[in-house]
Amino acid sequence: DAVRRGGVPRAAAPERVAELLARVRLPYDRAFLRRRPHEVSGGQARRVALAAALASAPRLLVLDEPTAGLDDGLAWELRELLEETVREEERSVVLVSHDPQWVGSLADEALRLEAGRIVARGAPRTVWADGPGAARERDTDRAAPRAGGLRASGLFAAPGRGAPVLRDVALTVAPGTCTAVLGPSGAGKTTLARVLAGLLRPAAGTVAWEEPGVIRQERAAAVQLVAQDAYGALNPRETAERALTRPLTALRGLDPDRAAAEARALLARVGLGAGVLARRPGALSGGERQRVALARALAAGPRMLVCDEVTSALDPDTARGIVDLLDELRRADGVTLVLVSHDLAAVARCADRVVVLDAGEVVESGPAREVLRQPRHPVTKALVGRRRAA
Secondary structure, three states, X not given: OHHHHOOOOHHHHHHHHHHHHHHOXXXXXXXXXXXXXXXXXXXXXXXXHHHHHHOOOOOEEEEEOOOOXXXXXXXXXXXXXXXXXXXXXXXXXXXXXXXXXXXXXOOOOEEEEEOOEEEEEEOHHHHOOOOOOOOOOOOOOOOOOOOOEEEEEEEEEOOOOOOOOEEEEEEEEOOOOEEEEEOXXXXXXXXXXXXXXXXXXXXXXXXXXXOOOOOHHHHHHHEEEEOOOHHHHOOOXXXXXXXXXXXXXXXXXXXXXXXXXXXXXXXXXXXXXHHHOOOOHHHOOHHHHHHHHHHHHHHOOOOEEEEEOOOOOOOHHHHHHHHHHHHHHHHHHOOEEEEEOOOHHHHHHHOOEEEEEEOOEEEEEEEHHHHHHOOOOHHHHHHHHHHHHO
């Protein structure tokens, strides 16, 4: 549709689509073209959106968090693509981003907003300070786990009817620990997150919840997914207060007054004020929606959180705060964490173990410090090497 709106004749549309997909590093094949939005990874969805925006050859591109959900390699490939389109096609670009390093490598001028006001303007280096510093070393203290873990084996899964995205995946998540899942965009990380959270039934294999005495109905509340697409995960007709009080009353049995008080406390815990309660998702920023989604997951009193790129739409300071909160939940409350992320700093801050996916298969796994400092597989080396080079 985007290509046709750009004035391309019907007969020439397939060739133009193939060209656009190639520019954003996506395949042009029947299997990929038949996928629906929920059947592609977050990074792939963003690249499809960029291809659609380029279809009409616009003079101005306005890109809102274009690198959120992309691994470092794809983020820098996108930078090269934008630089090329600006230079060769005389196109202007407005970037909205929380990534000062990426913006600084591309932008000619930067504006810094705080509380809705421009507080600085000029060259990127002078406007936006460097990104967060090196990750702190983690303490080795561990809370006595009150939560359960899980063991997955032989997983094959696909989000739709196509070929499996996951192929014979196996991993163990010990109670009260944090396991990080890394990999390039399209590796199957989001599909794995949905399988572990019980939202997608695998075509083959098993996911065993390891907590004595927990029945199937309780597991639904015990394992909560914080999705990458917070806008899609939240009901657009519900206020933030309703999104929080519903699990507080239905799953934890709180009366309305206690649920309302707890909703305010949960928002405060994720760095939001009570003014957010009356607002619907469409009236929230991307970062605010992500934090409301996290607060909603916490409202269920989970024993395990599966977090899919929860920091991708957040500025560096807020992202660090959310990672610290997740680490606190693990240490103080024994909540088990599965952290799907492209943010190696976040992984280094709180992960005990790392699992690396590529093309739906586990290619490397082990203690986080060992994998991040001495990666063995070429995919892991590329992910870690790009971050070091940056």
